[in-house]
Amino acid sequence: MIEKLALIGIGLIGSSIARGARQAGLAKTIAIATRREETLDEARELGLGDIYTTDAAEAVEGADLVILCSPVGTYEALARRIGPHLKPGAILSDVGSVKEHVVNVVGPHVPEGVHFVPGHPLAGTEHSGPAAGFAALFKNRWCVLTPPEGTDPEAVDKLAAFWRGLGSNVETMPAGHHDLVLAITSHVPHLVAYNIVGTVDDLEHATKSEVIKFSASGFRDFTRIAASDPVMWRDVFLTNRDAVLEMLGRFLEDLSVLQRAVRVGDGEALEELFTRTRAVRRSIIEAGQETAAPDFGRPHENGTSS
Amino acid sequence: MIEKLALIGIGLIGSSIARGARQAGLAKTIAIATRREETLDEARELGLGDIYTTDAAEAVEGADLVILCSPVGTYEALARRIGPHLKPGAILSDVGSVKEHVVNVVGPHVPEGVHFVPGHPLAGTEHSGPAAGFAALFKNRWCVLTPPEGTDPEAVDKLAAFWRGLGSNVETMPAGHHDLVLAITSHVPHLVAYNIVGTVDDLEHATKSEVIKFSASGFRDFTRIAASDPVMWRDVFLTNRDAVLEMLGRFLEDLSVLQRAVRVGDGEALEELFTRTRAVRRSIIEAGQETAAPDFGRPHENGTSS
Numbered sequence: 318m319i320e321k322l323a324l325i326g327i328g329l330i331g332s333s334i335a336r337g338a339r340q341a342g343l344a345k346t347i348a349i350a351t352r353r354e355e356t357l358d359e360a361r362e363l364g365l366g367d368i369y370t371t372d373a374a375e376a377v378e379g380a381d382l383v384i385l386c387s388p389v390g391t392y393e394a395l396a397r398r399i400g401p402h403l404k405p406g407a408i409l410s411d412v413g414s415v416k417e418h419v420v421n422v423v424g425p426h427v428p429e430g431v432h433f434v435p436g437h438p439l440a441g442t443e444h445s446g447p448a449a450g451f452a453a454l455f456k457n458r459w460c461v462l463t464p465p466e467g468t469d470p471e472a473v474d475k476l477a478a479f480w481r482g483l484g485s486n487v488e489t490m491p492a493g494h495h496d497l498v499l500a501i502t503s504h505v506p507h508l509v510a511y512n513i514v515g516t517v518d519d520l521e522h523a524t525k526s527e528v529i530k531f532s533a534s535g536f537r538d539f540t541r542i543a544a545s546d547p548v549m550w551r552d553v554f555l556t557n558r559d560a561v562l563e564m565l566g567r568f569l570e571d572l573s574v575l576q577r578a579v580r581v582g583d584g585e586a587l588e589e590l591f592t593r594t595r596a597v598r599r600s601i602i603e604a605g606q607e608t609a610a611p612d613f614g615r616p617h618e619n620g621t622s623s
Numbered sequence: 624m625i626e627k628l629a630l631i632g633i634g635l636i637g638s639s640i641a642r643g644a645r646q647a648g649l650a651k652t653i654a655i656a657t658r659r660e661e662t663l664d665e666a667r668e669l670g671l672g673d674i675y676t677t678d679a680a681e682a683v684e685g686a687d688l689v690i691l692c693s694p695v696g697t698y699e700a701l702a703r704r705i706g707p708h709l710k711p712g713a714i715l716s717d718v719g720s721v722k723e724h725v726v727n728v729v730g731p732h733v734p735e736g737v738h739f740v741p742g743h744p745l746a747g748t749e750h751s752g753p754a755a756g757f758a759a760l761f762k763n764r765w766c767v768l769t770p771p772e773g774t775d776p777e778a779v780d781k782l783a784a785f786w787r788g789l790g791s792n793v794e795t796m797p798a799g800h801h802d803l804v805l806a807i808t809s810h811v812p813h814l815v816a817y818n819i820v821g822t823v824d825d826l827e828h829a830t831k832s833e834v835i836k837f838s839a840s841g842f843r844d845f846t847r848i849a850a851s852d853p854v855m856w857r858d859v860f861l862t863n864r865d866a867v868l869e870m871l872g873r874f875l876e877d878l879s880v881l882q883r884a885v886r887v888g889d890g891e892a893l894e895e896l897f898t899r900t901r902a903v904r905r906s907i908i909e910a911g912q913e914t915a916a917p918d919f920g921r922p923h924e925n926g927t928s929s
Contacts (some may be wrong), residue, residue, distance in 0.1 A: 373694035390890075396820055435801055441839055443904075458838055488837075498833050506841030508881060509815055514900040516870075516877045517807055527804050529906045531745055531765050531794075535812030538915050543903035547897035554885045554893055561885055564822075569878070571825070572818045576875075579860045579867055584696075587860055594820040597747075598850035600835045607843050617752070 319344040319479065323380035325373045325395060326387030327351045327360045328546070329441060330412045332450030335365040336382065337483040340452045350376035351387070359447045364567055374402040382479065383438075385411035385423075390552040392419060396426035404431040408472050414549070416463040416492035418556035424465065424541035432472030434464045437495065439486060439503075443544040457605065463492040470524060500560035503554055505568055508561065510542035511550070625650040625785065629686035631679045631701060632693030633657045633666045634852070635747060636718045637872035638756030640690065641671040643789040646758045656682035657693070666753045682872035688785065690742075691729075696858040700724060701738035713738040714778050718744055720805060720855070722769040722798035724862035730771065738778030740770045741798065743805075744791060749850040762790035763911065769798040810859055811874055814867070816848035817856070824856040 322344035324331045331349075338344045338386040348368035351357050361369050370376050377383045377399045385392055392411065403409060409431055413419050419435050427433040440458040442449065464473050477487040513536065517528050528536070554561060578586040601607050628650035630637045637655070644650045654674035657663050667675050683689045683705045686837050691698055698717065709715060715737055719725050725741050733739040746764040748755065766786040770779050783793040791916065823834050834842070860867060884892040907913045 396800050406738055409709060461837070466781070468768060498830065498837055502834050502838055502842040506819060506845050509819065510841070511897055511900050512878045512881050513653050513812060513815065513874055514903050515896050516874050518899055518903055520807070524804065527809050529903070529910050531767065531804055531905045532808055532910065532913070535816070535848055536808040537907060539812055540904040540907055542841055542844060543900040547894050547901065550897050551894040555888055556891050558888065565882060568819055571822045575814060575818050576871060579864055582861055582864065584857050584861050588853050588857040590821050591817055591856050593824055594817050594846070594849040597820050597824055597835070597851065598846040601838045601846055604835050604838065607838070
């Protein structure tokens, strides 16, 4: 049980934490800080917290757990601002999609006696803003914590217990390793999805209209991925550059091979790859990271999702 | 109302047509032909038709509407085999994902007096086989017909009425144009999804296990696309080569620009693209081609899909 929880930023993730913590009784008082008055008003109308302020320093005053839930690009300035106001013994965490960068920019501003435990819940939808959040967002999803060496294990345990209270499975790993794994599971797929939607957007007008009209499986799914929050994703690519370029390089090498197979009509190579990739899908479903329902469980008419 | 409908191939699409036609009372008799005995037995156990045979020529005997529902790579041999057995006045159609190639390889085997009207229902899931089909698969989905010049308009109308009976919206366009639109909405996205899943499959073992374990939005969605039928997709890339290479070329050009933006840290260019792509998503939802439910409407715990 946390006496005072401070959430800095109240978009999809922040508001889902607020709702989940409230529902599971994980925090006595929830303080919400966000820069824009309108967003704060929206959070207040949704009844997400107990204290509302546009000043992050005020929100963290006396808080036992502070979680940065704003875009990663805002972290450095925020850390500088709130650092002197953090309570001794408090835990400072975040929900950013990159971790090494966060350690580098936030770490120097964390005062002695405050426990800095970066985190990343692997959960989200393509919607943004306080109203998009929901308490069950983190249920059965992973939350990865990347405590720097020498972090107090008790603080890590306390934060892990908080995330488990929200329904997450918690795992700990080095920040650099997190960034590499996420580069290929999340960052490069998003880059590719954004890219293909951009390619369509650049088509001559008539073709583009037809692409939208006849949007089929494949492109349609990419557009969902490419509808994610632009500022958050800009920051991901600005701050996880090396891992993204490394994985993008591998992806492009493989795509050249595939392009050649299409050009020379190498059916065997194509079928071999297309068969191999099915097995990866099965592993992910077995690992409980996905539903086996067809079409992502999109609703179909006449009852079942199939 | 069709007196006798013959379906050559009874996978996801063929079996969905059989179920839909039965449910809507579109055909008096349904003949099902497929090469493999086991698949035929499965179709029989599911009660999908009235006549079951491994000989396509036998199935088309006396049929008013014949639809090829097997992989595109089988069409030429099939057309040669069934051509002489087609009833004068019959309509021959198909469901292949490419159309110019189908016109080229099937067209020469269509006897005088038979109406050849190629078709492509823009519907599917990542599952294959007779059991994966369902009657509502085509509801509110497009079916594109690509009749060659000079085709009897009455035959086109009759086939269009059949697809409308299955719940589809029907549109007619030239085969080459269909292939270009589908290259960017479906074929290149599938190629890219297959490719990224292949890249992961090639990672060193430890990293690969973690990628599967922590599979997040993005990659997880790509694996669904990359779980589609390997033989069908091999044939797509072998038979729509030029349009795929043209669109893949544009995609790669754009990706080079994006790669550079990541490398030099051009946040403005990234944000501009990521904002622009959201609008394309909105257009697709407005066009009724997609659900606005978050996460593709994947089921979440605690009730709603959000």
